[in-house]
Amino acid sequence: xxxxxxxxxxxxxxxxxxxxxxxxxxxxxxxxxxxxxxxxxxxxxxxxxxxxxxxxxxxxxxxxxxxxxxxxxxxxxxxxxxxxxxxxxxxxxxxxxxxxxxxxxxxxxxxxxxxxxxxxxxxxxxxxxxxxxxxxxxxxxxxxxxxxxxxxxxxxxxxxxxxxxxxxxxxxxxxxxxxxxxxxxxxxxxxxxxxxxxxxxxxxxxxxxxxxxxxxxxxxxxxxxxxxxxxxxxxxxxxxxxxxxxxxxxxxxxxxxxxxxxxx
Amino acid sequence: xxxxxxxxxxxxxxxxxxxxxxxxxxxxxxxxxxxxxxxxxxxxxxxxxxxxxxxxxxxxxxxxxxxxxxxxxxxxxxxxxxxxxxxxxxxxxxxxxxxxxxxxxxxxxxxxxxxxxxxxxxxxxxxxxxxxxxxxxxxxxxxxxxxxxxxxxxxxxxxxxxxxxxxxxxxxxxxxxxxxxxxxxxxxxxxxxxxxxxxxxxxxxxxxxxxxxxxxxxxxxxxxxxxxxxxxxxxxxxxxxxxxxxxxxxxxxxxxxxxxxxxxxxxxxxxxxxxxxxxxxxxxxxxxxxxxxxxxxxxxxxxxxxxxxxxxxxxxxxxxxxxxxxxxxxxxxxxxxxxxxxxxxxxxxxxxxxxxxxxxxxxxxxxxxxxxxxxxxxxxxxxxxxxxxxxxxxxxxxxxxxxxxxxxxxxxxxxxxxxxxxxxxxxxxxxxxxxxxxxxxxxxxxxxxxxxx
Ligand code: SF4
Ligand code: SF4
Numbered sequence: 022x023x024x025x026x027x028x029x030x031x032x033x034x035x036x037x038x039x040x041x042x043x044x045x046x047x048x049x050x051x052x053x054x055x056x057x058x059x060x061x062x063x064x065x066x067x068x069x070x071x072x073x074x075x076x077x078x079x080x081x082x083x084x085x086x087x088x089x090x091x092x093x094x095x096x097x098x099x100x101x102x103x104x105x106x107x108x109x110x111x112x113x114x115x116x117x118x119x120x121x122x123x124x125x126x127x128x129x130x131x132x133x134x135x136x137x138x139x140x141x142x143x144x145x146x147x148x149x150x151x152x153x154x155x156x157x158x159x160x161x162x163x164x165x166x167x168x169x170x171x172x173x174x175x176x177x178x179x180x181x182x183x184x185x186x187x188x189x190x191x192x193x194x195x196x197x198x199x200x201x202x203x204x205x206x207x208x209x210x211x212x213x214x215x216x217x218x219x220x221x222x223x224x225x226x227x228x229x230x231x232x233x234x235x236x237x238x239x240x241x242x243x244x245x246x247x248x249x250x251x252x253x254x255x256x257x258x259x260x261x262x263x264x265x266x267x268x269x270x271x272x273x274x275x276x277x278x279x280x281x282x283x284x285x
Numbered sequence: 286x287x288x289x290x291x292x293x294x295x296x297x298x299x300x301x302x303x304x305x306x307x308x309x310x311x312x313x314x315x316x317x318x319x320x321x322x323x324x325x326x327x328x329x330x331x332x333x334x335x336x337x338x339x340x341x342x343x344x345x346x347x348x349x350x351x352x353x354x355x356x357x358x359x360x361x362x363x364x365x366x367x368x369x370x371x372x373x374x375x376x377x378x379x380x381x382x383x384x385x386x387x388x389x390x391x392x393x394x395x396x397x398x399x400x401x402x403x404x405x406x407x408x409x410x411x412x413x414x415x416x417x418x419x420x421x422x423x424x425x426x427x428x429x430x431x432x433x434x435x436x437x438x439x440x441x442x443x444x445x446x447x448x449x450x451x452x453x454x455x456x457x458x459x460x461x462x463x464x465x466x467x468x469x470x471x472x473x474x475x476x477x478x479x480x481x482x483x484x485x486x487x488x489x490x491x492x493x494x495x496x497x498x499x500x501x502x503x504x505x506x507x508x509x510x511x512x513x514x515x516x517x518x519x520x521x522x523x524x525x526x527x528x529x530x531x532x533x534x535x536x537x538x539x540x541x542x543x544x545x546x547x548x549x550x551x552x553x554x555x556x557x558x559x560x561x562x563x564x565x566x567x568x569x570x571x572x573x574x575x576x577x578x579x580x581x582x583x584x585x586x587x588x589x590x591x592x593x594x595x596x597x598x599x600x601x602x603x604x605x606x607x608x609x610x611x612x613x614x615x616x617x618x619x620x621x622x623x624x625x626x627x628x629x630x631x632x633x634x635x636x637x638x639x640x641x642x643x644x645x646x647x648x649x650x651x652x653x654x655x656x657x658x659x660x661x662x663x664x665x666x667x668x669x670x671x672x673x674x675x676x677x678x679x680x681x682x683x684x685x686x687x688x689x690x691x692x693x694x695x696x697x698x699x700x701x702x703x704x705x706x707x708x709x710x711x712x713x714x715x716x717x718x719x720x721x722x723x724x725x726x727x728x729x730x731x732x733x734x735x736x737x738x
């Protein structure tokens with residue numbers, strides 16, 4: 022069915038010019054906009070939105086970094102500069118509801134922005150997809166590509182512990198009719214991929230192992246076909262881990278949106 | 286004879302009371318060295334957390350076996366201390382087992398129950414000593430757990446065993462005296478005690494004078510031990526037996542991902558951007574230690590007085606159990622960071638400043654600070670802000686909060702970020718993204734899609 026669809030990616034500016042309001046703003050995030058691997062996730066999620074006929078919009082070039090890496094690294098000035106400017110844009114468009122495929126953007130928009138005057142209903146794409154599945158709007162073709170495959174889900178810290186979202190991504194995976202296998206450390210006790218808190222943007226401190234290697238070893242212990250992630254940084258870290266273990270032909274790292282899009 | 290004993294007892298009690306009072310006042314003053322933070326919201330949720338997590342030890346049962354063993358000590362100590370009430374009244378009034386005639390048969394049941402718990406405490410403490418020193422459980426060995434902290438843990442466990450042994454042998458020797466009908470001990474209506482009954486056979490061959498001496502020794506050892514323990518605890522990681530309760534009550538209820546806002550910065554940034562000063566932000570729901578109008582002190586924290594009082598209370602509540610450290614990704618992969626050490630350092634620094642005040646010196650004039658003298662930058666930089674430490678702490682401590690405040694000081698006051706972070710900052714500033722991409726390319730990802738892949 023996807024071949025026949027003419028994909029649209031409307032911006033808020035365009036919608037505004039037409040006097041329309043979207044149901045939801047898709048916040049793409051920096052990784053979703055610039056990182057070659059995660060751009061695929063952005064595209065997959067956009068396709069899902071198109072296929073389901075959801076009235077969404079993006080900010081396009083009016084979007085800026087939420088400021089999360091700056092804030093967690095300790096640079097509050099820089100964070101607030103970015104955050105307040107974003108809030109001006111969002112409030113200017115009278116945005117009510119936001120969905121994003123990045124747990125860091127999700128957390129910052131949802132938890133950090135209210136104190137600065139930005140109040141929105143913010144959903145992570147796993148929650149958004151879960152709602153669509155529950156409402157029966159996403160109907161996966163029976164016997165899709167991932168049916169019966171072993172999938173292990175890596176909890177992103179900023180989705181899990183930071184915001185207590187543990188079940189939504191798992192329910193999305195369950196819809197694939199795949200075999201969901203849990204790692205030893207999961208949910209509340211999930212092990213970080215090593216990228217949060219600004220680590221993505223610097224060398225790790227001296228130690229005896231990289232965090233992503235520790236995590237991928239645990240993931241590989243479950244003998245998965247797919248390591249499912251819901252975060253751009255986790256994606257990078259775990260994909261690097263798999264390359265390091267020379268397993269990239271057997272084990273793939275996919276985001277939830279890609280898994281759903283390919284089965285839709 | 287009894288008069289003298291009573292007087293000595295009252296003097297002991299009063300001195301312990303005085304020492305405890307001074308020490309508790311010191312601890313409260315030390316906590317108050319921290320910045321103000323108003324924590325008043327949602328009392329019903331707070332009480333519920335206190336009930337579940339502190340009283341109910343909910344998080345301890347993450348590790349069911351250890352949780353159960355700890356529960357035995359916890360309940361044992363809580364309940365056996367009811368007996369201390371009788372001992373204290375007996376000590377002051379010169380009576381013996383004052384509650385026995387009042388409670389009748391129930392008294393026998395009660396003492397039996399206490400003895401049952403006492404045996405449980407002895408068994409668990411012995412297992413804990415073995416786990417710590419012979420099995421050498423990994424989480425209980427780290428560079429921050431040498432010297433005093435190691436001795437502290439072992440001392441407490443040994444002491445608890447001795448106290449319980451004193452309680453049991455006191456009952457045993459007392460039983461023999463009662464059975465012999467010795468005056469002062471011959472209280473009618475007390476039934477037999479199960480566990481100390483077994484020990485009684487040890488004392489049967491003793492003559493009455495020796496028995497009385499032992500009975501008095503065990504009684505005094507038990508009660509002075511408990512009183513001494515009460516003082517000792519305030520200098521030890523065992524302060525958690527008291528602090529766990531208020532600390533859980535005051536623990537933050539916000540999503541763990543939310544960071545403390547800095548209204549002073551908001552004010553300045555809005556000014557720089559040419560925006561009106563006020564926002565419609567519901568800042569009353571967010572945590573902040575300063576109001577926007579306060580004279581801006583330091584950005585972030587360099588020393589304990591830059592942290593919130595809740596951070597400092599956290600430090601006094603830490604039991605050094607290392608659950609945090611054992612789940613910390615940085616620590617697991619051999620980095621210097623250990624969230625437990627962050628808490629221990631904060632507490633040590635607080636004690637150090639407290640001692641300065643106590644000795645009449647002005648606080649914070651020793652040229653030392655929490656950052657650098659206790660916690661190094663290498664530790665701070667290793668944190669991934671993953672919240673594993675916060676999630677797992679059984680007494681609701683946030684080591685992450687302290688780490689983030691210290692980082693703020695490093696970055697905002699000293700601009701001492703690693704080079705790669707500085708590059709990230711400048712990208713954020715110039716390109717609105719942490720990477721060096723042009724902001725005008727931000728929407729390019731959609732080109733491919735719109736052109737039909
Ligand atoms: S938040 Fe930081 S200190 Fe706490 S467990 Fe994660 S990496 Fe370790
Ligand atoms: S911070 Fe909490 S988990 Fe960590 S050692 Fe202290 S009490 Fe244990």
